[in-house]
Amino acid sequence: MAELSVAEESDCPVEGVDTRLMGDCCGRDGYDGVFGPRFSRRLARRHVRRGLDETATRMVAFITGEGVQGASVLEIGGGVGGIQVELLRRGAARTTNLELVDSYEADARTLAAEAGVGDRIDRRLLDIAIQPDSVEPHDIVVLHRVVCCYPDYDKLLGAAADAATRILVFSYPPRTVINRVVFGSENVWRRLQRSAFRTFVHDPGALLAAAQRHGLEPAYEQRGRAWNVVGLTAA
Ligand SMILES: C[S@@+](CC[C@H](N)C(=O)[O-])C[C@H]1O[C@@H](n2cnc3c(N)ncnc32)[C@H](O)[C@@H]1O
Numbered sequence: 001m002a003e004l005s006v007a008e009e010s011d012c013p014v015e016g017v018d019t020r021l022m023g024d025c026c027g028r029d030g031y032d033g034v035f036g037p038r039f040s041r042r043l044a045r046r047h048v049r050r051g052l053d054e055t056a057t058r059m060v061a062f063i064t065g066e067g068v069q070g071a072s073v074l075e076i077g078g079g080v081g082g083i084q085v086e087l088l089r090r091g092a093a094r095t096t097n098l099e100l101v102d103s104y105e106a107d108a109r110t111l112a113a114e115a116g117v118g119d120r121i122d123r124r125l126l127d128i129a130i131q132p133d134s135v136e137p138h139d140i141v142v143l144h145r146v147v148c149c150y151p152d153y154d155k156l157l158g159a160a161a162d163a164a165t166r167i168l169v170f171s172y173p174p175r176t177v178i179n180r181v182v183f184g185s186e187n188v189w190r191r192l193q194r195s196a197f198r199t200f201v202h203d204p205g206a207l208l209a210a211a212q213r214h215g216l217e218p219a220y221e222q223r224g225r226a227w228n229v230v231g232l233t234a235a
Helices: 037-050 054-066 082-089 105-115 153-163 177-192 204-212
Strands: 072-076 094-099 121-125 138-143 164-172 216-222 228-234
Touching: 037 082, 037 105, 054 082, 054 138, 054 164, 054 216, 054 228, 072 082, 072 153, 082 094, 082 105, 105 121, 138 153, 153 164, 153 204, 164 204, 164 216, 204 216, 204 228
Parallel strands: 072 094, 072 138, 094 121, 138 164
Antiparallel strands: 164 228, 216 228
């Protein structure tokens, strides 16, 4: 398993965000506290009981519609790997999961083993935004509920787009007044708790442009109550 990289603060410019409390910026500080073993167990239990959430189901349907047979899939921030298990069941050849924290490993292994797909999943601790050259290209790249946890969406989606030879699909929270107030309040609370973790309601147009600048074209858009989904394909 690759070493987790730690970004220099200067590598992670964040407009409108005070990065001084972010510690090692895009490294694991702060993420560990939020995405720990309890969070992982909750995700795994939910997946076993109810399967994919509504947004992930839409993302998988888009990918399947574009063709998943024999494909390689890269999931960034895939948690316990529910989306990967479903794509492997639908014919994907293999998947790679990139994470910043190691809290999911035991639950992810169990989930994959129970689905009989454990030998087709590679899990690495690696930040693709910081080490883009450490990740080989994959046919399909997925980010579900991840861009809102990462300050430098431009680097993250740029690296994700560069790694995608056919399809990039990601979900993000709508930039509504309510979300901006809720996310902002949560960040104030985290700051008071001295937590380095922050969440972001990035500008949807800027998210799309970040991927388009790397040669992908919009092919799918779905708006939901909590999450919007965008799918892009190679031009
Ligand atoms: C809200 S969780 C979502 C987990 C899973 N995708 C799901 O929807 O259940 C966000 C995850 O993204 C991971 N993450 C954020 N930025 C990342 C990055 N640059 N590379 C890899 N993982 C990242 C976090 O560590 C966290 O586990």
